[in-house]
Amino acid sequence: MTHVIEMFLDEEADQRVQLLWSQLSDAGIPSLATYSHGRHRPHVTLCGAPELGFDDLAEASEIIAGQLPTLTLGTLGAFPGHKGALFLGVVPSVELLDLNARLxxxxVSGKGRQWRFSGPGQWVPHCTLANGLTAAERARGLEACADFESFDSRVSAICVIDAATGERLTVLAQQSSGA
Known part of the structure; x- marks a missing residue:
């Protein structure tokens, strides 16, 4: 079983990513909206490991301690390989890199095989648009999302997710301003 800690985007940014997912679908490219368990929300993964469990919620909550950073989704990119991905790259701020390193x-350290691109010094902060794509699908996907413009997002919540089922437990949520 694999668990991940994910940061969810604010409502406006969530809608912008879902629009990109729709554009991919319209181009015949399967987006993260329908990938695996189909319960994905637009997010940025902070860390993950095969044995990271819900027992770690208290410790994760202490580490995060109110740190809900603002994210700048600044680039459209792709991970290589025969089952690569399309993503929106997140500008790696000092506080974001520090949060990843502390978590x-x-x-995660010592709990089994680490995910590529997820640990300190390797982490590529990103919001996945599509996974498991061939090179041709990635090229079509980049074309389908060519009108992408960078945007900022507040983090609305940080959750622990069971990667197999999509089950989530909230570690920390943005306080509403109460208007």
Whole structure:
């Protein structure tokens, strides 16, 4: 079983990513909206490991301690390989890199094989648009999303997700301003 800690985007940014997912679908490219368990929301994964479990919620909550960073989704990119991905790259701020490093050190280190591109010094912060794509699908996907313009997002929540089922438990959620 694999668990991940994910940051969910604010409502406006969530809608912008879902629009990109629709554009991919219209181009015949399967987006993250329908990938695996089909319960994905637009997100940025902070860390993950085969044995990261819901027992770690208290520790994760202490590490995060109110840190809901603003994310700048600044680039459209692709991971290579025969089952590569399309993504929106997140500008790696100092606080974002520090949060990843602290979570990784406390919750992930020593718990089995680490995900490529997820640990300190390797992490590529991103919001996945589509996974498991061939090179031709990635090229068509980049074309389908060519009108992408960078945007900012507040983090609305940080959750632990069971990667197999999509089950989620909230670690920290944005406080509403109460208007």
């Amino acid at each position: 990784h050190a406390q919750l």
